[in-house]
Amino acid sequence: MxxxxxxxxxxxxxxxxxVNLLVQSHPINSALSLIAVMASLAVEYLLLGAxxxxxxxxxxxxxxxxxxxxxxxxxxxxxxxxxxxxxxxAIVLGIPGALVGTLLIGWTxxxxxxxxxxxxxxxxxxxxxxAQLLFHDFLLPFEITSVLIxxxxxxxxxxxxxxxxxxxxxxxxx
Amino acid sequence: xxxxLSYYLMLSGFLFACGVIGFLxxxxxxxxxxxxxxxxxxxxxxxxxxxxxxHALSGQVFVFFVMxxxxxxxxxxxxxxxxxxxxxxxxxxxxxxxxxx
Numbered sequence: 381m382x383x384x385x386x387x388x389x390x391x392x393x394x395x396x397x398x399v400n401l402l403v404q405s406h407p408i409n410s411a412l413s414l415i416a417v418m419a420s421l422a423v424e425y426l427l428l429g430a431x432x433x434x435x436x437x438x439x440x441x442x443x444x445x446x447x448x449x450x451x452x453x454x455x456x457x458x459x460x461x462x463x464x465x466x467x468x469x470a471i472v473l474g475i476p477g478a479l480v481g482t483l484l485i486g487w488t489x490x491x492x493x494x495x496x497x498x499x500x501x502x503x504x505x506x507x508x509x510x511a512q513l514l515f516h517d518f519l520l521p522f523e524i525t526s527v528l529i530x531x532x533x534x535x536x537x538x539x540x541x542x543x544x545x546x547x548x549x550x551x552x553x554x
Numbered sequence: 555x556x557x558x559l560s561y562y563l564m565l566s567g568f569l570f571a572c573g574v575i576g577f578l579x580x581x582x583x584x585x586x587x588x589x590x591x592x593x594x595x596x597x598x599x600x601x602x603x604x605x606x607x608x609h610a611l612s613g614q615v616f617v618f619f620v621m622x623x624x625x626x627x628x629x630x631x632x633x634x635x636x637x638x639x640x641x642x643x644x645x646x647x648x649x650x651x652x653x654x655x
Contacts, residue, residue, distance in 0.1 A: 407582050461645075528623065533629065540633045
């Protein structure tokens with residue numbers, strides 16, 4: 381019962397944050413509601429027994445990535461976004477289509493899937509167990525992602541550096 | 555003391571759908587990027603839920619990889635957004651319609 385109450389409470393925060401992200405027109409408000417979604421998703425991970433992912437979600441997602449977003453919004457001084465009035469087709473076809481899709485998926489998941497209930501603490505995703513998988517079975521993907529991160533760092537530096545040296549060269553010649 | 559797996563899947567589907575809707579209706583390039591992050595989070599939740607259902611820790615390792623790729627994507631994507639803003643002075647995707655200025 382306690383488990384269900386925790387799930388519903390943080391699930392409601394998730395849903396409210398996701399809807400708020402869509403409704404807000406100022407990007408900083410959207411970013412803050414996305415942080416709320418990610419923080420409450422971290423609690424959902426903990427309910428599912430993923431202790432390591434809970435910490436990583438808070439540190440990497442709600443921490444590092446969202447700080448990047450907030451800094452970019454402040455750096456570019458992003459204001460209210462211009463609304464581009466919705467098209468008629470979207471309202472006539474989109475809303476009933478989305479409603480039918482939601483009902484179909486919910487009905488299937490609730491009544492026609494042989495999924496069992498997830499007991500609390502069924503699977504222990506503590507750092508020790510994750511590390512054994514990560515450094516043994518998934519060693520090659522792990523190393524490849526480290527190379528990916530390195531490339532991403534270099535790409536970010538190249539993209540944001542002032543294009544003086546890169547762009548002026550050809551222009552002088554031409 | 556149990557939560558049905560379908561509840562987790564419905565929450566995950568809802569988050570993913572919100573991400574798709576935000577991607578389609580938003581006009582600010584940063585908000586569109588945040589909608590993509592929301593979609594990734596929705597998928598991560600279903601990964602973790604299925605990992606708990608099937609007693610397979612590999613699902614959680616996959617979520618870890620998704621997070622790493624999302625971090626790399628955020629770094630490069632935001633750098634691209636800054637570069638776009640420098641050349642065009644706008645964040646509205648409707649006005650970013652030329653590959654070359």
